[in-house]
Amino acid sequence: MTKLVEVDKIHEELAGIVGERFVSNRPEELFLYHWDFVTAEEPGKCDFVVMPEKTEEVRKIVELANREKIPVVPWISGINIGGVCIPREGGIVVDLRRMNRVLEVNEDDMYAVVEGGITWGDLKGYLLKNHPDLRAGITWSPPGTGVISAYICYGMLDLGMVGGTGAEFINGLEVVLPNGKVVRVGSCMASDYWYGRQPLPDLAGLFIGWEGTTGIITKAGIKLWPNLPRRDYIVLGKTVDAGISIFKKLAKAGLGIVDMCFLNYVWLTATQGVRDNEKIPSEPEKAGLPDFYGLVTVTGATDKELDAKEETLMKICSEQGEMAVRFGDAVGIYPENQIGEFLTYTSTPIQLYTVWDFTRGGGGEWTGGYVSSKHIVEMYYKMRQAAIRHGMRPQFYGRVMFGGHYWIGRMNISFNKNDSEETERARRCLMDIDEEARKVGSFIRYKPPPWAKARNFEKADPNSLEFMRKIKKLIDPNGIMNPGQGL
Amino acid sequence: MARPKEKELLDKIMGKYIPGRGVTEKVTIPDRVSLERYESLEYYKDQVYRCGKCGQCRYTYQNAYLARSCPSGELRKFESYYLGGRNLLLWGLTSGQLRWSDALAEILYHCTLCGNCTQQCQLEGIHTYALEWLSAAREKAVEEGYGPMPEQKRYTQSVLDENNPYIEKHDERLNWLGNKKAKLPKKADAVYFVGCTSAYRQKKIASSTFDVLSHLGKDFTVMQDEWCCGSPLIWTGQVEVAKKCAEHNIKEIEKTSAELVITSCSGCYRMLKEVYRDKFKIDYEFEVVHSPVYVMDLIKKGELTLEKPINKKVTYHDPCHIGRHMGIYEPPRELLQRIPGLELVEMFRNRHNAWCCGAGGGVKSSFKELASFAAQERLQEAMATGAEILSSACPFCYRNLSDAKEENKMDIQIMDVMELVQMSMKT
Numbered sequence: 001m002t003k004l005v006e007v008d009k010i011h012e013e014l015a016g017i018v019g020e021r022f023v024s025n026r027p028e029e030l031f032l033y034h035w036d037f038v039t040a041e042e043p044g045k046c047d048f049v050v051m052p053e054k055t056e057e058v059r060k061i062v063e064l065a066n067r068e069k070i071p072v073v074p075w076i077s078g079i080n081i082g083g084v085c086i087p088r089e090g091g092i093v094v095d096l097r098r099m100n101r102v103l104e105v106n107e108d109d110m111y112a113v114v115e116g117g118i119t120w121g122d123l124k125g126y127l128l129k130n131h132p133d134l135r136a137g138i139t140w141s142p143p144g145t146g147v148i149s150a151y152i153c154y155g156m157l158d159l160g161m162v163g164g165t166g167a168e169f170i171n172g173l174e175v176v177l178p179n180g181k182v183v184r185v186g187s188c189m190a191s192d193y194w195y196g197r198q199p200l201p202d203l204a205g206l207f208i209g210w211e212g213t214t215g216i217i218t219k220a221g222i223k224l225w226p227n228l229p230r231r232d233y234i235v236l237g238k239t240v241d242a243g244i245s246i247f248k249k250l251a252k253a254g255l256g257i258v259d260m261c262f263l264n265y266v267w268l269t270a271t272q273g274v275r276d277n278e279k280i281p282s283e284p285e286k287a288g289l290p291d292f293y294g295l296v297t298v299t300g301a302t303d304k305e306l307d308a309k310e311e312t313l314m315k316i317c318s319e320q321g322e323m324a325v326r327f328g329d330a331v332g333i334y335p336e337n338q339i340g341e342f343l344t345y346t347s348t349p350i351q352l353y354t355v356w357d358f359t360r361g362g363g364g365e366w367t368g369g370y371v372s373s374k375h376i377v378e379m380y381y382k383m384r385q386a387a388i389r390h391g392m393r394p395q396f397y398g399r400v401m402f403g404g405h406y407w408i409g410r411m412n413i414s415f416n417k418n419d420s421e422e423t424e425r426a427r428r429c430l431m432d433i434d435e436e437a438r439k440v441g442s443f444i445r446y447k448p449p450p451w452a453k454a455r456n457f458e459k460a461d462p463n464s465l466e467f468m469r470k471i472k473k474l475i476d477p478n479g480i481m482n483p484g485q486g487l
Numbered sequence: 488m489a490r491p492k493e494k495e496l497l498d499k500i501m502g503k504y505i506p507g508r509g510v511t512e513k514v515t516i517p518d519r520v521s522l523e524r525y526e527s528l529e530y531y532k533d534q535v536y537r538c539g540k541c542g543q544c545r546y547t548y549q550n551a552y553l554a555r556s557c558p559s560g561e562l563r564k565f566e567s568y569y570l571g572g573r574n575l576l577l578w579g580l581t582s583g584q585l586r587w588s589d590a591l592a593e594i595l596y597h598c599t600l601c602g603n604c605t606q607q608c609q610l611e612g613i614h615t616y617a618l619e620w621l622s623a624a625r626e627k628a629v630e631e632g633y634g635p636m637p638e639q640k641r642y643t644q645s646v647l648d649e650n651n652p653y654i655e656k657h658d659e660r661l662n663w664l665g666n667k668k669a670k671l672p673k674k675a676d677a678v679y680f681v682g683c684t685s686a687y688r689q690k691k692i693a694s695s696t697f698d699v700l701s702h703l704g705k706d707f708t709v710m711q712d713e714w715c716c717g718s719p720l721i722w723t724g725q726v727e728v729a730k731k732c733a734e735h736n737i738k739e740i741e742k743t744s745a746e747l748v749i750t751s752c753s754g755c756y757r758m759l760k761e762v763y764r765d766k767f768k769i770d771y772e773f774e775v776v777h778s779p780v781y782v783m784d785l786i787k788k789g790e791l792t793l794e795k796p797i798n799k800k801v802t803y804h805d806p807c808h809i810g811r812h813m814g815i816y817e818p819p820r821e822l823l824q825r826i827p828g829l830e831l832v833e834m835f836r837n838r839h840n841a842w843c844c845g846a847g848g849g850v851k852s853s854f855k856e857l858a859s860f861a862a863q864e865r866l867q868e869a870m871a872t873g874a875e876i877l878s879s880a881c882p883f884c885y886r887n888l889s890d891a892k893e894e895n896k897m898d899i900q901i902m903d904v905m906e907l908v909q910m911s912m913k914t
Contacts, residue, residue, distance in 0.1 A: 418536045
């Protein structure tokens with residue numbers, strides 16, 4: 001789209017669909033859609049950004065793009081860490097944030113039907129105001145980021161022990177296909193109810209894990225859960241091995257744990273704002289410091305139920321020679337002027353400043369993925385060594401998923417995004433960390449940038465990969481949907 | 488305080504409702520970044536890019552996300568109109584990835600500088616200093632020839648010609664005083680700094696304040712040659728003209744030998760109290776106090792009792808310039824609560840979380856749609872409380888809210904706190 005006449009023509013058509021004020025090709029607007037602003041991934045470039053308000057507008061935009069063979073990139077906040085919505089081949093960014101409504105809450109079947117652009121902040125605020133007895137599974141993401149994008153990219157939720165990845169929390173989808181047709185998958189395909197993806201063929205898989213390369217989701221049914229009283233615990237482990245051993249036992253103890261995640265020492269100190277690298281040993285066990293800081297959340301209808309669960313939890317930890325304390329009692333591990341920061345960890349969505357140390361320069365990217373419980377410890381040490389080799393601080397974060405059926409782990413690197421050399425160093429470091437993680441066998445990168453997606457596919461069964469590509473070609477014959485993402 | 492039902496909800500959600508801060512678990516801001524205020528964009532360039540564009544700045548009531556905070560972003564929707572977007576545009580600018588343009592200037596000026604976003608962002612540098620670089624960016628826009636906006640140029644010319652932005656005659660500035668004008672003393676213990684909006688538009692605020700001060704029997708005067716305080720100039724990046732106004736006003740105040748300056752307008756208050764000294768480095772000896780704070784102090788000292796009942800339900804709108812910018816939240820509320828019969832009810836977004844009226848930062852003149860949009864939303868929020876009167880302590884908020892009320896035929900009365908005080912005084 002280099003010819004001015006084409007730009008004007010497309011602009012006019014887009015304005016006809018969404019209204020003049022919701023389409024832009026001003027460089028000052030487009031700049032903000034070229035980046036995944038916290039990562040080390042290279043920026044891209046788009047030609048237009050457009051903000052539709054309803055499915056019919058999305059349908060018309062996609063129809064236009066397909067006719068003109070212009071790339072279309074679905075977008076909500078752009079900070080998914082993997083750069084999966086950086087426009088790699090120009091075209092139209094479809095910013096879905098005007099489609100941020102909760103359309104229905106079914107209290108009996110415990111689900112909500114939401115629009116595709118809803119953010120965590122909007123969803124949480126809506127439920128708190130209108131349905132305080134119900135809650136959604138929320139990622140440890142900032143409030144301005146997208147709900148449905150996280151779900152379809154296998155985001156890990158604060159109910160991860162209950163239901164697994166965000167994908168498991170999807171009951172149904174309404175999707176605009178690359179040819180402009182609107183389809184529904186799940187129970188909503190054959191009824192007015194969005195209670196689940198059974199019993200018809202589960203077509204949701206055509207849109208889950210594809211990072212927006214097969215269609216634009218305009219509505220979704222998502223599972224809600226009772227908002228029960230909770231207790232949070234900090235579980236300390238001298239080493240990551242010890243902590244993970246406890247977590248494996250807790251996962252099988254039938255305690256009704258809804259979430260189990262953990263940080264290593266370096267990530268903990270980053271959230272505490274410790275600046276002096278000399279004070280942050282990358283191998284803390286050698287300095288006699290614990291390296292495992294678990295956060296375990298238990299819910300229960302009554303205090304008695306919670307007391308009983310607590311007793312068992314404490315017993316399991318002490319039998320392993322480690323300890324657990326109620327979350328509030330652990331507040332002393334934080335500097336006094338950051339106690340408020342500590343307290344936010346039990347409230348999702350989180351604010352980005354709590355995740356890593358932004359005053360180092362606003363950059364942070366992780367390499368991470370799903371992994372067998374058998375490999376999580378080995379993966380941690382391999383990733384840590386890779387980071388140390390590059391002189392970066394190895395911040396690690398992991399989670400037990402779906403009752404302990406699988407795990408996730410990721411290593412984060414903080415860097416100064418205004419320093420191109422440091423950003424490049426972070427990029428090389430992340431690639432090495434990724435390579436090390438893959439050596440454990442069961443690791444598969446999630447939310448992968450193109451280079452990591454290529455690595456995922458290197459190990460994929462050729463027939464399966466061919467099958468996948470045929471499906472993509474069938475759905476998107478002109479290759480307009482989020483191209484350049486490595487598929 | 489929030490309305491009972493909402494307070495109950497907020498308590499249930501967070502267990503921690505802090506008056507003046509809404510729902511917050513973040514009780515302290517880590518003091519890890521210590522910078523000067525009122526500096527140039529260049530000075531802040533190592534802060535702007537630290538923003539992760541996480542969206543926290545778009546919501547009030549942190550961790551509860553119960554309402555939106557940014558009038559500009561909510562109207563225009565594009566990323567560029569929220570704080571996160573503006574931060575990263577300034578990164579683009581200061582790192583050479585973007586160049587100055589009319590469009591960029593329009594984005595940077597399409598903001599009331601209300602500061603609600605910075606209250607919500609808990610990233611230390613941004614929380615404390617984002618308003619500094621948003622203002623500094625406008626100074627840079629002026630320097631580069633992209634600012635101010637055309638309508639702002641028009642009122643600036645009026646300030647240069649007639650010492651007020653309303654294109655009115657300077658010698659008519661005190662017409663609201665009628666024949667009292669001739670009796671104004673040249674020297675007094677206190678100066679009532681009227682401000683352009685009260686002098687030329689919301690004259691009832693000026694006369695009410697004058698009456699209250701007279702009733703108190705205080706030795707005060709109004710300056711014959713008061714000029715615009717400079718607020719509409721400084722927040723549109725026009726430092727030099729604003730500084731000239733400041734120098735003139737300081738000189739005039741000093742001529743009166745006053746030890747106290749009392750303001751009606753929250754914009755004037757911030758200028759006189761802070762900007763003249765901290766930005767323009769002008770030293771002076773007198774104290775500056777906003778009228779409701781002054782009156783409340785006298786009530787506490789027993790020098791004034793409000794006796795005539797006003798049997799009305801009233802809600803209070805926090806002006807950004809005295810609220811978020813200067814930390815005055817409680818005295819106007821306390822004052823209203825001293826009026827017999829008056830029932831004070833709070834809007835959902837109050838104090839630090841208050842939704843801006845939409846007038847400030849040069850917006851009322853240059854972005855009428857934004858000014859009207861913000862005011863309408865505030866009026867609806869006020870009406871939802873069941874209040875019959877929406878009260879404030881700023882004539883510019885009053886003016887914008889009144890305009891939106893008329894435009895949309897909304898059924899709520901708008902009154903300044905000092906008008907209510909005057910009504911309640913024993914005559």
